Amino acid sequence: MIFRQYYLACLSHASYLVGDARSRRAVVVDPQRDVSCYLADAEAEGLHIEHVIESHFHADFVSGHLELAARTGADICYGEGAEADFPIRWLADGERIDLGGVSLEVLATPGHTPESICLVVRREGEAQPWGVLTGDTLFVGDVGRPDLLAAQGASSEEMARALYRSLRDKLLTLPDTTRVFPAHGAGSACGRSSSRETSSTIGRERLTNPALAPMTEAEFVAMVTEGQRVAPLYFGYDAHRNRERRPLLEDTEAPVAMNLGEVLARQEAGAVVLDTRSPQAFAAGHLRGSVNVGLEGRFAEYAGDLLEPDQEVILVCPFGREREARVRLGRIGFDRVVGHLADPAGTLAAFPGVVERACRLTPRQLAEALREPDAPVVVDVRDPGEVAETGSIPGAVNIPMAQLLGRVGELDPRRPTVVYCASGYRSSMAASALGARGFASVSDLVGGYDAWVAAARQPALS
Numbered sequence: 001m002i003f004r005q006y007y008l009a010c011l012s013h014a015s016y017l018v019g020d021a022r023s024r025r026a027v028v029v030d031p032q033r034d035v036s037c038y039l040a041d042a043e044a045e046g047l048h049i050e051h052v053i054e055s056h057f058h059a060d061f062v063s064g065h066l067e068l069a070a071r072t073g074a075d076i077c078y079g080e081g082a083e084a085d086f087p088i089r090w091l092a093d094g095e096r097i098d099l100g101g102v103s104l105e106v107l108a109t110p111g112h113t114p115e116s117i118c119l120v121v122r123r124e125g126e127a128q129p130w131g132v133l134t135g136d137t138l139f140v141g142d143v144g145r146p147d148l149l150a151a152q153g154a155s156s157e158e159m160a161r162a163l164y165r166s167l168r169d170k171l172l173t174l175p176d177t178t179r180v181f182p183a184h185g186a187g188s189a190c191g192r193s194s195s196r197e198t199s200s201t202i203g204r205e206r207l208t209n210p211a212l213a214p215m216t217e218a219e220f221v222a223m224v225t226e227g228q229r230v231a232p233l234y235f236g237y238d239a240h241r242n243r244e245r246r247p248l249l250e251d252t253e254a255p256v257a258m259n260l261g262e263v264l265a266r267q268e269a270g271a272v273v274l275d276t277r278s279p280q281a282f283a284a285g286h287l288r289g290s291v292n293v294g295l296e297g298r299f300a301e302y303a304g305d306l307l308e309p310d311q312e313v314i315l316v317c318p319f320g321r322e323r324e325a326r327v328r329l330g331r332i333g334f335d336r337v338v339g340h341l342a343d344p345a346g347t348l349a350a351f352p353g354v355v356e357r358a359c360r361l362t363p364r365q366l367a368e369a370l371r372e373p374d375a376p377v378v379v380d381v382r383d384p385g386e387v388a389e390t391g392s393i394p395g396a397v398n399i400p401m402a403q404l405l406g407r408v409g410e411l412d413p414r415r416p417t418v419v420y421c422a423s424g425y426r427s428s429m430a431a432s433a434l435g436a437r438g439f440a441s442v443s444d445l446v447g448g449y450d451a452w453v454a455a456a457r458q459p460a461l462s
Contacts, residue, residue, distance in 0.1 A: 001102045001123055001130070002045055005181060007198050008032055010298055011061050011331065012188035014198055016133055016181060018121060019047040023100030027051040028074075029119060029133050030183045031064035033331050034251035038064075039071060051089075051097065053077045053104075055135025055183055056116040059148045059239040060190055060232070060301075062333040067248050079108055079117035085245040091117060100124075104133075107170045111163025112136040112144030112190070114154060118171065120178075131179035132202070137163070138171055139182045141195035143211040145228050148190070148235060160221040167212065176203025187298065189231055192224075229383045230400040234304030234332055241333045249330045254323035255315060257342040260351055263287070263314050266338060271312035272436070274303065276325050277344075279428035283358035285348050287316065287341070292358075292432040295321060300328045302426065305402045306433040309333060315340040358432065359443040363455035366418055366445055370395075376416035376441075381430045382449070386422060393420065393452055401430050413439040420445035420452070 002019040017038055019026030026047040028038050042049050049072040052065045056079070065076045066086065077089045091097075093108035101124040109118045112135070119133040136144035146159035154162075180200040184190050206212055211223060258266075267273055273290040275282050276299065282292040293303045295318070307313065313336055315325050322340040329337060341347060348355050361369070369376055380392050381401040392398065399407050401421070411417060417439055421427040427444035434442045445452065 001121075002026070002047065003121070003131075004041055005198065006032070006037055007185065008331075010328065011300060012185045012194070013061055014181065014183055014185065017041055017047075017049075018099070018102065018104065019045065020100035020102045021045070024048055025050050025099040027053055027097065027099070027104065028068055029053045030055055030058070030135065031068055033062050033064040033067060033249050034327050035064040035067045035071065036251055038068065042072075048072070049074045050099075051075055051077050053091070053097075053119065054082075054242075055079075055118065055133065055137075056113040057082065057084075057239055057242045058136075058183075059235040059242075060184075060188065061331050062238055062241050062246075064249075065242075066246065070248055079106070079115040082115040084243040105129075107132075107166075109135075109137040109163075109166035109170050111146055111159055111166045113148070114159070114162075116144075116166070120174065128175050129178045131181055132171065132174060133181050133183075134171065135183045136190050137166060138180060138205065138209075139184055139188075139191045139194040140180065140197045140200040140205070141209055142191040142193050143167065143209070143224060144190055145192065146224055147228060148231060148239070156225050157221055160224050161217060163224065164217045164220045171202065172206060172212065174202045176201060176206065178202040180205060189229055189235070189301075192228055227385055229385060230402045232301050232305055232402045233405060234301075234309065234334075237304075237309050238333055246333075247335065249327070249335070251327050251330070252323075253326075254340075255326050255337045256339045258314065258339040259342060260347050260354070262339070263341050264354065266312060266314055269312075271314050271338065272307055273314050273316060273341075274307065274325075275316040275432075276321070277316065277318055279358075279424070282428065282432065283360055285355045285357055287348065288354055288356045289436050290316065290432065291429070291436050293429050295325060295328075297425065299325070300332045300334075302401070302429055303329060304332050304334065306405065306429060307334060308405075309336075311336060313337045316344045358428070358435075359441070360428075360446045361418060361443045362446050363452045366393075366452070367455075369416075369418070374416065376418045376443070377411060379411065379417060379419045379430070380449070381419055381421050381426055390422075390449065390453075393449065396420075401426050404430055404433065408434070408437060411439075413437070416441040416443075418443045418445060421448045423450055424448040
């Protein structure tokens, strides 16, 4: 058996290549949209990819099923009941896909979505299953949430009840030695508290996963429907995009270079300038009206919170990272990257009239500002669960970053506004998005709520 896990940390996404070394037949499960990695490994191993299997319609990324099908001729497989704008091979509960000495058994496991499936991996001559690919049904230390838009036509409670039965009646009947390979890990909004481990066993999960502890169906429903983080804004878009026939992503091409005049003309016509440098570099000087989402960390997810999927995007990138930025946006279906600013450092230095600096306040400066008659509006962009757990700055308005664009009308762009998060990472992005939407005076809190709490222990702040 040839088995490869591909873990994309910036989206907490795991995909898989499973093949048979003798027959040279293979499948790819839950692929990312830039598919060169699977093609390269399949070629190196002499494998032919016959099937692209999706555990469900994903909401957190645009999958690479169309790209792989176009490059390999593979069919695209989903669980029964899935409907899409392209040809699908439906996989029935209990069906086996034979690759030679390796086979995959389909388990229908509705709950995260109605069409969710898991795949039991078996090796010829072995009585016990080798492993199971669990999609978003079972994570390491968690289970998939039942309330995403991908689960259309059913309430979160109905889906949670289905998930309870799928876990107990299907996955937990597998031997304890069965290896578990989920589609997501820590940080994914498809679950609540997944482990940083990217694999486990059924026995380990039976003993340690809180959602698998002995409990009634009603208790399970309450556990998995309460306290979920706010789903990123783009999830609904991607859930629909994965059902559609759409243009294919070319993952080897960088966007075209544009001079300042071209960038300003496209910006004036409605394009968004996305500055992917660090918050520090952005604060020191950026093109007026830019939105800042740094390439480090969960770039695509946060860009998906602050951009519209149909907007034209012009990138400002650290040198040589323009292709990376375009591909990472493409992974969530944001395909309208029209170019990038050539030589950002030199251009911004040569044309200071189009440059502005970001305002960043220390906790002490914010405390002083809050004592003034024209005190700023303070916006907390953390999730409600974070606020409930740690507290907040007195008087702050809680608008999670995933809801900021939809709720921007609740804020007055004429009033001074200060944005904060836990550490200052998200608040720099959110503040830049408000500035790009015409807020006259917007700042972010350096170090976030963590720095505020630390400074509050000093008598001079209170």
